[in-house]
Amino acid sequence: MLTEPEVEPWSIPAILPSNEEVDEPEDKGAIDPLPIGASPRALAPTPSTRLPCPVLGQPLTWLGCHGGSGATSLERATNIGVALSQSWPNPLLGWPAEVALVCRSNRAGLDAAGRMLHQWVANQIPSVRVVALVVMADAPGRTPRPLARRIRELSGVVPQVHTVPWIPAWRENPFQGSPLLNKTTEAVLALVKQES
Template sequence: MWSPQIGGVPATDAADRLRWRDVPPGPALWCVGTHGGAGESTVALALGARTTDRTWPQTPTGTAPARVILIARTSAYGLMKAQAAARQWAAGEAGTAQLLGLVLVADAPGRLPRPLRELAQVISGGLPATWSMPWVEPWRQGETPTLDHPAVRALRAAVPNELYQP
């Protein structure tokens, strides 16, 4: 696992920091939305993970760290919030959370505009891994993501989670 102690990463502005939240120890995978509307609940449902309401989960001293996946939309705002969370983690300001990577959730159908693609690539370069969740119109209209949906299967195949049922 890549260490978050990266030399020279400045502390984040207090206004951009995600808060910390105590969680019980255990094997849970935690989804951390970097902004409201990021898709934290949808991705958590797809991965069989738990949500933190945009906070870094902290386990009790002496227990395994919480395994975390950041969630952000691919809008400019969402990407900037993902970048701030990544910077917070890289500066060592995410507490004991073990960051596995970032899921970028499409904010609209179709290909990302070039400036957003480039920003996503920059952010991805500073994280252990990045995965994508495509736009799924039925989910926008209230359909629940199911394990048989191709987007869910693809994400579950990519994201490490030993809790998946075979």
């Protein structure tokens, strides 16, 4: 009986650089988790922060996968959690162990999220639980097909993926709350409570 080769859960393929639709590869057992053109150094573990958590008692860390991801905006708009960028939280220093990864919906943001998820799934980051991926829109309008496909690929690794559309009001009034953010925050907090 022939079976399909198993795909390792950390094998998160990078999206292709062109806007053209490309057929999926036949051999799904050898998918490269690195973004095209990236070096293997890109998979080196991101060091945990060595700073104590600035606000104790928060339920989760909004972890920005890259600069400008929107993690700080989520922290300030929801008044829940602590924002951290590109460095895993250290629960021994008071940081919440439950993490919601945050990235922009562009290629660079989604590839950064893929690298962070690779580290977590490969158990390179002890004592941290990723409960969700929050994908913040990088522009108004629909997400292009290749980027939407990348979001679906990443969704196979995390318990939940939440997409937050472009919020025009943030251009003039940053950190303003919205009903959609409330729904996203409630869903992420429900996962945190389940994990606890």
